[in-house]
Amino acid sequence: MMKRREFLGTASAAGLGTLAAPGILRAQGAPLKVGTYGGYFEESFKTHIYPDFTEATGIEVESIPEPTGEAWLVQLQQAARAGQAPADVSMMAQVARIRGERANLWAKLDAGAMPNTAALPDHFRHTYEDDGFYGTGAVSWFISLVTNTDVYPEPPASWTAFWDPANEGRLGLLALASNSFLLEITATCYFGGTDILGSEDGVMQVLDKLSEVKPNVRLWYRDEGQFQQALETGEIPMGQYYHDVTGLAAADGKPVRSTFPEEGAVLDSGSWVVSSASDAIERAQVFIDYMAQPAIQAKLSRFVGTAPTVPREMTDLTDAEFAAVSSEIPPILPRYDLYVDRADWVNQKWSEMVTG
Secondary structure, three states: OOHHHHHHHHHOOOOOOOOOOOOOOOOOOOOEEEEEEOOHHHHHHHHHOHHHHHHHHOOOEEEEEEOOOOHHHHHHHHHHHOOOOOOOEEEEEHHHHHHHHHOOOEOOOOHHHOHHHHHOOHHHEEEOOOOOEEEEEEEEEEEEEEEEOOOOOOOOOOHHHHHOHHHOOOEEEEOOHHHHOHHHHHHHHHOOOHHHHHOHHHHHHHHHHHHHHHHHEEEEEOOHHHHHHHHHHOOOOEEEEEHHHHHHHHHOOOOEEEEOOOOOOEEEEEEEEEEOOOOOHHHHHHHHHHHOOHHHHHHHHHHOOOEOOOOHHHOOOOHHHHHOOOOOOOOEOOOOOHHHHOHHHHHHHHHHHHHO
16 A cells, blocks of 8 residues: 655755654563554664654654555454454554454553543544544545646646646546545546445445546556656646655656645555553553644655645644645545445446446
8 A cells, every 4th residue: 555655765864853752661672563554664663763752751662554445454463363463553544444443453542541632633543332432543645636747837727627637638537446546536526425425325326426437547557657658758648646656756847846735635654553452551642642643744745745634734844845845725634434334346346337
């Protein structure tokens, strides 16, 4: 899922100053095992986050690279049944987080012990049905409307450009319902929001409307590098892609732009959760609270390329730094529950009506 982050490696830089975390109780003992997406993501955290966290709190971190997809969720579930935790804290994609919630895999946490998390918006504060608090948003990123500037001198204002007959054969779109979030985009553009996706009848209406883009689609892509190259050459001059990666390509002189449409870009994210088998709950809470600090979120924006999970005004990001990773336009939030509760049905209808 995070393979695209390897592209951001050249944007990383060393030499960060230490960010203090006053008031955090210094804790001793075995290292806190923290799992993040492997590759560039993990390396960035090992370089830019963990050393300062240890200096501020006295808690050593053992970095655990997670496999992609839901393989890590399966490993955590199997280990928990044996009373073991391959990682105490894990960064989880949202569908895997929800599956873990349904299985009661995540430890309940003390929100009062994590005051920095109070600033997070509701969609980044995760609770069980009994209101037991179990996790927070860790990092987020945007999928935006991208265009080749040679082919489109003026940026499109709306996602509805995907349906414009003038764009026949010009689009590159993510191939899966569960990573493109085109159902949410379509629902927002044509049905007043994503509430319609709460029923199968509503999903069918949205799929029917989305199917109208098929003549305009040149490529349903799984290989992000393939689309990025086609976008840069103008072979496929419009589509959806990651805002931060597109911005880096533009800064490198490529004729590409990322646009936040008037309906908002799609905000995807990973979350911090703690295995119920972990014996390091208090130290895990110190870590999650530390990561929710506005200064740390700003640091992630600068050195990892993620959008801050806290309100922009709480950070010291400049206009240019914020624009590189985020927008003030309210985002389109994915209906992750759809890809948990109706995954097989959605995938079947998606294949029949959209990509087939």
